[in-house]
Each structure stands twice: as structure tokens, then as C-alpha cells.
Amino acid sequence: MSTRTVEYLVQRTPEMAPGGRLVQVPVLPGGMEPELHGEHMLINIGPQHPATHGVLRLVLELDGETVVKCTPHIGYLHSSFEKLGEYRTWNQVIPLTDRMDYLAPLIYNCAYAMAVEKLMGIQVTERCKVTRVICMELDRIFSHLLWLGTTAIDIGAFTVFLYTFQERERIYTLHEALTGARITTSATRIGGMMADLPEGWIRELRHFVDTVPRTLDEVETLLTNNQIWIGRNQDVGVISAEDAVSCGLTGANLRASGVAFDVRKDRPYYDYETYDFDVPLGEHGDCYDRYLCRMEEMRQSLRILDQAIERLPAGPMNVDDPRLILPGKTDAMTDMESMIHHFKVVMEGVKAPVGESWFSVESSKGELGMYVVSDGGSKPVRWRIRGPSFINLSALPTMVEGSLLSDVIAVNASLDIVLGEIDR
Amino acid sequence: MSDKPFTDALEDLASGASGGPQSASPYGEAADASTHESVAALVARFGSAVQHHAIMAGDEHVVRVPASRVMEILRWLRDDPAQRYDYLADLTAVDWGGGRPIDVVYQLWSIPHRRGLRLKAALPLDALEIDSASLLWRTADWLEREVWDMFGVRFRGHPDPRRILMPESYAEGHPLRKDFPLRGRFSRAEQTRRALAMPVHEHYSAQEIAVATETEAHARREPGESP
Amino acid sequence: MGLSLPTVPSGEANFLTTRLDYVVNWARRNSLWPMPFGTACCAIEMMAAAASKYDLARFGMERMSFSPRQADLLICAGRVAYKMAPVLRRIWDQMPQPKWSISMGACASSGGVFDVYSMVQGIDTIIPVDVYIPGCPPRPEGLIYGILMLHEKIKGESLSNPALREEDPSRVGEPNLPDGVIEELALPYGNSTNQNKVSGLVTTTALTRPADRKP
Numbered sequence: 106m107s108t109r110t111v112e113y114l115v116q117r118t119p120e121m122a123p124g125g126r127l128v129q130v131p132v133l134p135g136g137m138e139p140e141l142h143g144e145h146m147l148i149n150i151g152p153q154h155p156a157t158h159g160v161l162r163l164v165l166e167l168d169g170e171t172v173v174k175c176t177p178h179i180g181y182l183h184s185s186f187e188k189l190g191e192y193r194t195w196n197q198v199i200p201l202t203d204r205m206d207y208l209a210p211l212i213y214n215c216a217y218a219m220a221v222e223k224l225m226g227i228q229v230t231e232r233c234k235v236t237r238v239i240c241m242e243l244d245r246i247f248s249h250l251l252w253l254g255t256t257a258i259d260i261g262a263f264t265v266f267l268y269t270f271q272e273r274e275r276i277y278t279l280h281e282a283l284t285g286a287r288i289t290t291s292a293t294r295i296g297g298m299m300a301d302l303p304e305g306w307i308r309e310l311r312h313f314v315d316t317v318p319r320t321l322d323e324v325e326t327l328l329t330n331n332q333i334w335i336g337r338n339q340d341v342g343v344i345s346a347e348d349a350v351s352c353g354l355t356g357a358n359l360r361a362s363g364v365a366f367d368v369r370k371d372r373p374y375y376d377y378e379t380y381d382f383d384v385p386l387g388e389h390g391d392c393y394d395r396y397l398c399r400m401e402e403m404r405q406s407l408r409i410l411d412q413a414i415e416r417l418p419a420g421p422m423n424v425d426d427p428r429l430i431l432p433g434k435t436d437a438m439t440d441m442e443s444m445i446h447h448f449k450v451v452m453e454g455v456k457a458p459v460g461e462s463w464f465s466v467e468s469s470k471g472e473l474g475m476y477v478v479s480d481g482g483s484k485p486v487r488w489r490i491r492g493p494s495f496i497n498l499s500a501l502p503t504m505v506e507g508s509l510l511s512d513v514i515a516v517n518a519s520l521d522i523v524l525g526e527i528d529r
Numbered sequence: 530m531s532d533k534p535f536t537d538a539l540e541d542l543a544s545g546a547s548g549g550p551q552s553a554s555p556y557g558e559a560a561d562a563s564t565h566e567s568v569a570a571l572v573a574r575f576g577s578a579v580q581h582h583a584i585m586a587g588d589e590h591v592v593r594v595p596a597s598r599v600m601e602i603l604r605w606l607r608d609d610p611a612q613r614y615d616y617l618a619d620l621t622a623v624d625w626g627g628g629r630p631i632d633v634v635y636q637l638w639s640i641p642h643r644r645g646l647r648l649k650a651a652l653p654l655d656a657l658e659i660d661s662a663s664l665l666w667r668t669a670d671w672l673e674r675e676v677w678d679m680f681g682v683r684f685r686g687h688p689d690p691r692r693i694l695m696p697e698s699y700a701e702g703h704p705l706r707k708d709f710p711l712r713g714r715f716s717r718a719e720q721t722r723r724a725l726a727m728p729v730h731e732h733y734s735a736q737e738i739a740v741a742t743e744t745e746a747h748a749r750r751e752p753g754e755s756p
Numbered sequence: 757m758g759l760s761l762p763t764v765p766s767g768e769a770n771f772l773t774t775r776l777d778y779v780v781n782w783a784r785r786n787s788l789w790p791m792p793f794g795t796a797c798c799a800i801e802m803m804a805a806a807a808s809k810y811d812l813a814r815f816g817m818e819r820m821s822f823s824p825r826q827a828d829l830l831i832c833a834g835r836v837a838y839k840m841a842p843v844l845r846r847i848w849d850q851m852p853q854p855k856w857s858i859s860m861g862a863c864a865s866s867g868g869v870f871d872v873y874s875m876v877q878g879i880d881t882i883i884p885v886d887v888y889i890p891g892c893p894p895r896p897e898g899l900i901y902g903i904l905m906l907h908e909k910i911k912g913e914s915l916s917n918p919a920l921r922e923e924d925p926s927r928v929g930e931p932n933l934p935d936g937v938i939e940e941l942a943l944p945y946g947n948s949t950n951q952n953k954v955s956g957l958v959t960t961t962a963l964t965r966p967a968d969r970k971p
Contacts, residue, residue, distance in 0.1 A: 180694040207797035270807035353668030462586035499671040713873030717942035718935035724838035
């Protein structure tokens with residue numbers, strides 16, 4: 106993996122001394138005036154709060170403005186996807202997967218389909234593989250754009266939110282052309298995709314890939330060397346590599362601390378080892394490094410998209426297996442065999458062999474694992490989602506204890522969490 | 530053209546046959562321990578503690594161990610330099626229903642060696658207790674809280690054994706168990722009423738309330754009064 | 757709470773009161789400050805509606821107030837869990853009159869795909885709702901259509917009808933609908949009664965309703 110050195114411009118938010126000089130003011134935990142007896146204050150952020158990125162509740166114990174203890178409370182969006190999955194057939198689970206990480210739905214669709222296909226021992230077609238790579242990388246950009254917009258708006262830069270949402274509208278249009286829905290795409294099926302790529306979709310996608318770097322450059326101009334951005338993000342929410350691995354952090358959060366772990370590189374799937382791309386690695390494990398890692402990840406995703414568009418082969422999208430894939434409408438209406446297969450696939454559902462599979466992909470938030478257990482029926486016995494945000498959030502107290510109250514918001518934003526995935 | 534296949538399929542459906550469990554053991558066929566370095570090393574070191582080794586879905590190695598030996602095995606897997614499973618990818622449980630034991634599943638990955646391994650421990654329903662892995666990996670903290678919440682498995686030595694997804698006062702049981710109905714045990718009106726009637730102190734843990742009450746008591750003290 | 761709005765006695769509508777109503781309703785509907793109670797996917801569509809392409813600012817709604825005390829319109833966007841229900845009720849109670857609410861999306865309106873133990877089956881069991889917007893998630897145009905529908909509703913309001921803006925302070929924190937109605941609204945129907953069985957031959961004491969299944 107490639108490394109990139111981060112330049113340090115400012116150590117800490119400077120303050121003005123009389124006379125206009127800038128001085129560094131260190132923050133001592135425990136307060137600077139020990140003779141004043143103070144007690145710790147308990148404040149509650151959320152679950153309804155603009156900056157918590159969803160229904161997250163943080164209870165902070167403060168000593169002045171320094172955070173002594175931070176306890177995240179979750180479960181305010183618990184929709185029991187895992188229980189619901191046990192009552193739905195393998196294909197009926199796919200619309201549920203969109204609603205967990207609603208910022209990158211195609212990644213979830215693909216990850217679930219890939220886990221079940223691994224369980225069933227199905228090899229999808231080449232066209233399907235490349236299409237799913239395109240979908241996953243497109244949604245990685247989709248998710249990072251939202252992360253960028255909401256993080257900027259939390260720190261105070263409203264313009265970036267409008268820029269990134271304008272770019273996201275173009276991806277919404279792509280989603281809609283592909284599946285009919287903007288967010289809740291449900292694009293995959295066991296054994297293939299819901300439909301082949303529509304006419305002109307690749308042309309639109311190529312146009313997007315060619316023009317989005319302009320917006321990314323503009324956002325970088327606004328943020329990367331901006332004193333306020335640096336002051337609020339450098340040295341904030343630092344986590345060491347050992348702590349990060351022990352806490353189970355994944356994704357850009359882990360790589361910003363210098364640990365080289367990316368599922369696409371370490372456990373490649375769908376020929377990722379044949380694509381030419383780099384994974385950015387940070388050094389300091391602070392919010393600024395996480396920001397730089399994600400910006401670079403977006404550019405690398407564009408690189409992968411370029412290559413995937415080039416190598417997209419013609420051919421069938423779905424596996425040619427009547428036990429899995431619905432036959433075409435003409436066949437189902439004219440041929441008895443096809444009609445029976447259509448009937449069985451719709452009424453009974455696709456059946457999986459006895460067994461289990463734990464499969465993970467590199468989602469925009471981290472390592473997304475799908476564990477499916479089957480007893481030979483058409484519904485899962487157990488569907489477990491290893492949501493990266495759930496575990497990333499559990500590391501928040503480690504990152505935030507000892508810093509200031511406003512840093513909590515910056516660190517929370519830099520973790521890139523989505524509550525649908527945390528609460529499942 | 531005969532309608533027989535069609536009517537057969539209809540009858541199948543009416544009789545509720547949705548494909549039954551195969552005669553193969555859900556544990557999978559026993560596999561050769563030498564196919565995975567860590568499994569071979571486990572067998573060499575712990576011998577009979579490795580109850581079963583199978584390969585699932587083509588290339589996933591699953592090892593079954595007794596619940597009483599899980600802690601030492603996990604610790605060895607994490608610390609031994611040739612194994613170095615420093616990253617706990619997932620910790621979950623599977624309830625098969627029908628009175629069968631609940632499996633606790635540990636999914637491990639070694640970042641330096643780029644190897645994965647899955648460990649399982651079966652817990653009988655009348656003894657749902659196992660040692661906590663939160664002392665080995667900090668990830669296990671929240672993951673074990675979720676397993677307690679959803680399945681009712683107790684983790685000995687866990688620093689903060691509270692429910693995590695459901696409210697602390699949730700009285701309907703452990704949702705992901707197979708004997709728990711999808712819509713819950715209480716009626717919707719009862720669930721709504723209970724949800725809205727949650728007292729304020731239910732939303733905070735005991736420690737948080739202690740901090741808040743101490744602050745309030747301090748605020749009410751006269752200047753000069755000792756705590 | 758002891759304060760009463762200056763109203764004319766009910767039923768006595770005259771030229772002055774209708775003119776006053778017109779002005780008051782015009783002012784109220786053209787500057788509805790939303791309280792975005794966004795929980796899940798619908799919140800993202802609400803954010804997209806607030807962004808440049810579908811701009812909510814043309815309705816005077818760009819100022820999203822996150823303090824309920826300064827908000828007019830509660831937009832509940834997304835699924836609401838029972839754990840979140842007291843929060844929703846509390847925020848609704850904290851909003852001062854005049855206030856309206858929009859239930860955005862299928863989950864907020866009726867529970868959506870989540871007919872499960874932890875999901876509120878429609879927020880109208882907890883708070884009164886003025887406009888329901890179906891969709892999963894509804895497009896931003898759908899949200900805007902719902903807002904315009906609310907505008908029509910506000911146009912039809914009158915200051916001489918005090919019942920519109922009345923709130924019973926003793927019912928703070930209580931469910932909005934009586935128990936029987938909640939039960940009736942939450943009954944499973946249609947295909948959801950067939951999706952009650954778990955995998956394979958695992959037997960459960962799960963609630964099954966064979967009488968509901970279509971022949």
C-alpha cells in the first residue's frame with residue numbers, strides 16, 4: 106500500500122494574546138484552578154440532535170469543558186433486521202439490506218448476495234462481477250460524499266454540504282436509472298442482478314467519473330489547507346494503532362492510524378487483485394488523517410471505476426440456473442418447465458444447502474461482514490450483519506476522553522457512522 | 530401437455546414442504562486439520578479441546594471447542610506469535626431452536642499473517658454462561674452486550690453487562706431467540722404504553738445517575754459547607 | 757396552561773376575521789420552520805430536499821430548527837423504535853402551538869416493512885399527525901407535495917376555531933390514540949400474515965394466524 110506524509114501546519118488551535126500575538130494554550134485535564142472545588146457535570150447529547158448523524162445518544166461527564174467519560178447509548182433505531190431476516194426467503198431479505206446502511210445501499214445489496222452465493226457455491230457471471238464492482242465503488246463515493254458534506258456542516262462549513270449533495274444527486278439519478286429507486290435500490294438478486302444495465306448508463310457513469318474530480322478539487326481547496334479545518338481536526342481524536350486494532354476499528358479509521366488492513370487487498374473478492382489502485386494510509390490517527398484518507402479513497406474509487414468500465418464484458422448478467430433466477434416472461438408464459446420454475450422460485454423461494462458462510466467486503470465504513478446460516482430451507486436460520494459502524498462507535502470513548510466538548514462532535518463526524526447499521 | 534408437475538408442485542406447497550434439513554450434520558463434515566496452520570497448531574497444543582473441525586462454504590475453517598476452554602484458547606490464538614489473531618472481526622450467537630444448544634461464534638482474523646478462523650462454543654439452554662473475551666479484545670465489549678441482549682447469554686467478567694439495543698427495562702425477553710415471536714410478547718398497546726411511561730432514570734445507567742446526583746447535591750450546598 | 761389566544765367567539769365569522777385569518781394563515785404557512793426529526797433513510801431524502809436541487813428554501817423552510825421550542829412543523833422522517841417513542845412524544849410536547857406534523861415515509865406512517873417487536877406501528881399512535889407521506893423513501897418531490905398539502909390545510913384554518921390549537925396539558929406524555937385503536941391499526945394483514953414462519957422445520961411458538969391466510 107502507498108503511504109502519504111501529512112504535513113503539520115499548526116499544532117493546536119492558537120489563541121490571541123494581548124498585542125495580537127498567537128500563543129498556544131495547552132489544555133490540562135482536571136482544570137487549571139485546583140483550589141476551586143468543582144463537580145463533574147453530566148450532559149446528554151441526542152438522541153435528537155443535528156450533529157449526531159442519526160439517533161445516537163452520547164452521555165458525557167464533563168469537567169468544565171473537558172470530557173472525562175463518554176458513554177454512547179444506542180438502540181434508538183433498532184429495527185431487528187436480523188430477526189426479520191429469519192422470516193424472509195433469501196431473495197426477500199435483499200430489500201432489507203438497503204435500509205441498514207442507507208448511505209451506500211448497493212454495497213449492502215452486493216455483500217449479502219455475495220455471502221449467500223458463497224454459501225450456495227454459485228459463481229456469478231463475469232459481467233455480474235464487474236457490474237457489482239462498479240456498484241460498490243460508486244456507492245463508496247456516494248457514502249464518502251455524504252460524510253464529507255455532513256462533517257463539514259458539523260464543523261461549520263455549509264458550502265461543502267451543498268456541493269457534495271449536488272454531486273450525490275447525479276448518483277441518485279444513476280441509481281434510479283439502474284433500479285428505479287434513488288436510495289433503497291435492492292439491485293442484486295441471488296445469482297445476479299435485478300436487471301441488466303440500462304441503455305446509456307455506462308455513458309452517464311463515465312461522464313460522472315470524468316467530472317466529479319472537479320468538485321473534489323474545489324472541496325479540497327476549501328478545506329484541506331484551511332486553518333480552521335486544520336485547527337479543529339489535527340490532533341483531535343487520536344487513537345493509536347494497537348488501540349485501533351483491539352477496538353476493532355476498520356475502514357479509513359483504522360488506516361488513518363497506520364494499520365494496513367483493507368479487505369479488498371487482504372482478502373480480495375471479484376478480481377480486486379487485478380485492479381490497479383492504492384489504499385491510503387495515515388500516520389497520526391487523528392481526524393485530519395481520517396479526512397485525508399477518505400478524500401484519497403474517493404479518488405482511488407474513481408480509478409477503479411475507470412478500469413471497471415473498460416473491462417465490462419458483454420454477456421448474460423444472471424447465472425443460467427432455473428432454480429435461482431426467474432425465467433424470462435416470454436418463457437414463463439409459453440413453456441411449462443419455465444412456468445413451474447417461476448412458480449417454485451416465487452412461492453417457495455430459492456433453497457440453500459445446509460451450511461454457513463461468513464463473508465466480508467470493504468464497505469465505505471469499514472469491514473462489512475455477513476454471516477448466513479442455513480438448514481437447507483428457503484429462509485435463513487440466522488442472518489448476522491457485522492456492521493462496521495457498530496464497532497467503530499464503540500471506540501469513540503477511547504478517542505474522546507480527555508478532549509474538549511467540541512472535539513466530540515468533530516470525532517463523531519470523522520468516524521463516519523450510520524445509525525441504521527449500528528442499531529440494525 | 531400433462532399438468533402433473535404443476536399439480537405436484539402445488540401439493541408440495543400445500544403440505545408445507547419447503548425443503549427440509551438434509552441428513553448431513555449441520556456441523557459439516559470433519560476436515561483434515563493440516564489444511565489450516567492454526568488448526569494444526571491448535572490440535573497440537575490443545576488436543577482434545579478441538580472437538581470438531583470443518584470447512585464451510587469452500588474455504589472457511591470452523592473449529593468447535595468446549596465453552597470451558599474458550600478463554601485459554603482465544604488467549605493463545607491472540608498471543609502466540611505464529612497465530613497472532615489480533616483482530617476480532619465478529620462475536621455473535623446462533624439459536625437453532627427446538628431446545629438445541631446456542632452456539633457462540635467468534636470470527637478471528639490475523640492482520641500480520643492474513644489468516645482467518647472461526648471458533649464456536651455450544652452452550653446448553655440451561656447453562657448460558659461463558660467467559661468474556663472483552664479482556665482480550667476491546668471489540669468484544671459491545672459485541673457481548675449485544676449477544677446478552679438478543680440471546681440471554683451471560684459473559685462472566687464483562688465490565689458492563691447491560692442491554693445495548695433494547696431499553697434496560699425491556700421485559701419481553703431476549704428477541705433473537707427462536708421461541709420469541711416476531712411481533713413481541715406484549716400487545717402493541719401495551720408496548721406503546723410501556724415505552725412512553727419509561728421513567729427518566731431508566732434512560733441513564735446507575736453510574737451516570739450517581740454523577741448527576743452528586744453534582745446536584747454540590748449545587749445545593751452552601752459555600753463553605755463540606756461535602 | 758393559563759394563556760388563551762385572543763379569539764372571536766366561535767361561529768361569528770365576519771369580513772374582518774376572514775381577512776385576519778387569511779393574513780395569519782399566509783404568514784404561518786409560508787415560513788414553517790421544520791423540526792427535522794430524521795431517524796433513517798427518509799432523513800437522507802429530507803436532506804436532499806433541503807439541498808440545492810429540490811430546495812426547501814423556496815417555501816421558507818431552509819431554517820431547520822433543531823430546538824423544538826422554535827419550530828412549527830415536526831417532520832418525522834424515518835422509522836421510530838419504541839425506545840425512541842418517548843423522545844418523539846417529548847419533542848412534540850415541547851413544541852409550542854401553532855404546530856403541525858408530517859409523517860414522512862411508510863415507517864413513520866404505519867411501521868413500513870418493520871412489523872416487529874421494536875418498531876412503532878405508525879407515529880400517529882404517539883403524536884397527532886396532519887399529513888402522511890407514503891414512500892420508502894418518498895422522493896423529495898413527494899415530501900414537497902406533502903408540504904404543499906399541509907399548506908392547503910393551513911389555508912383552511914381559522915382563528916375562530918380554538919379547538920384547532922387546543923392541547924390538553926394533562927395528556928403530556930400519553931399515547932395519542934386509545935388502546936383499542938392501536939391494536940386495530942397494528943393487526944397484520946395481507947401478505948404479512950404469510951410471512952410468519954421461520955426457516956425449515958424449526959418449530960417455534962411464533963404467533964401464527966392460519967385463519968388469516970387466503971385460501
